[in-house]
Amino acid sequence: MERPSLESFTARHHLDSRSLCAQIVEAREGAIAVRSAGAATDNLTRIIEATLRLANRKGFAAMTLRELARESGLSLGGLYAYIGSKDELARLIQSWVSRTLRRVMASALADIETSRMRLATAIEAHLLTTEALREWFFFLYMEAHHLASDERRQAVAAERNSEQIFADIIRQGQSEGRYGAMNADIAAGLIKAMLQDWYLKRHKHGERGLDVTAYADTVTAAAEALLDASGETTTTTHS
Amino acid sequence: MERPSLESFTARHHLDSRSLCAQIVEAREGAIAVRSAGAATDNLTRIIEATLRLANRKGFAAMTLRELARESGLSLGGLYAYIGSKDELARLIQSWVSRTLRRVMASALADIETSRMRLATAIEAHLLTTEALREWFFFLYMEAHHLASDERRQAVAAERNSEQIFADIIRQGQSEGRYGAMNADIAAGLIKAMLQDWYLKRHKHGERGLDVTAYADTVTAAAEALLDASGETTTTTHS
DNA sequence: ATGTAAAACGGACGTTCGTTCTATTTTCGC
């Protein structure tokens, strides 16, 4: 398979806000008071995009529904045809971005076999997904800590799941003798930290003129350097 | 110098909440209505620790001053002898944690010369500082985005400053021919991402039984692997 | 043109917020 561009990856996996909102409307049939699915998707998209815009600037708790009504173009009362409550709006966004990442990662890795290719593909898929849905992932990261314990547990599980994908790839590579004996969970954690930096510090990377594909190469090189070197005895003590 | 333990590092650089609050009381003399410096420090420490506890659990905006009064043991009116407003309380914490990191990093690196030692020392100092003031740094990271533009610019500058420290060390190593030709700013960003993961995902690391010193060794090894390998031509393309 | 159901509107309600104010208690030099 060719190296995917951001655009082709986004199109193939339906990683735009409208597609996600269409899925939400479909899954929540009955909970939304507006009958026409097309119009409902339009309005929900405007509501969620406005939410991400406002909440990512000033925080979800500080965002008021009056601002959201103004920003989304709907009225205060109109919002309640789409959401049950303000809190439910946050849960909605978070649960769908979590399951989207899981879906895309599984799909992207489906027919890749060698550990070397799986590592590069997983890194690239993670970065392209979070780049396409940048605001969604930023929201998830920043607001997940404030969820009620049930939803929070779900968010932690999703996070752990995506880290496990990397840990499993690393263990596969180790069993093939390709990588050194470093703890796979810890290595996966380091890789995840570098991946999350992409959407958490988007502004910085934009200033440097680094695009997502170049960053994917950088992280892949870093991961392989880390894993290749981990067989040697690296004594890192002072003086 | 010996390898510092968390305890000795904390003691040497005064990295406990009370020490920081004592500095705040001293610097804000006049803005605090309570005369006795000792009592004022006690109460401010309780206010700030309660703030960190509540805000890190549910978000600063969602924390109410009535909760803060209950949690800190003061009354609603009593809080206003120490803070001018709720927003000022957030700015206070953030500005002092920023300047503390800068102070400690400068002090820890003061008489270290070789790039190899400076890198290991900087990583260790960063991790030990954020470990000692874990809640402070978590608060800074999570709430910095919601600041007014003036304070926000200051927070971004502090973040950039600490990244520059690493970039400068890398450039020094490159000029000594020790490291490959990788972009120093990008490498510094990757290192920073791994360092911040320590206090952002504290729960995960705790479960793994990884302590801060072991994590410092891991990150140092990862950084050196990354920098050593960056001279080679690593072609990371698919198929 | 007219009638009807769907959708959007926006003001009102009760609550709770940050902040202020004052009555009361505590502290401390003498």
Place this chain on the structure above:
DNA sequence: GCGAAAATAGAACGAACGTCCGTTTTACAT
């Protein structure tokens, strides 16, 4: 042990919140 000064507690205030609901507008079938 007394009185002035400092500190506290918690009621009170206006503003703003999330939510609800009666009304108006829109869109389409007849």
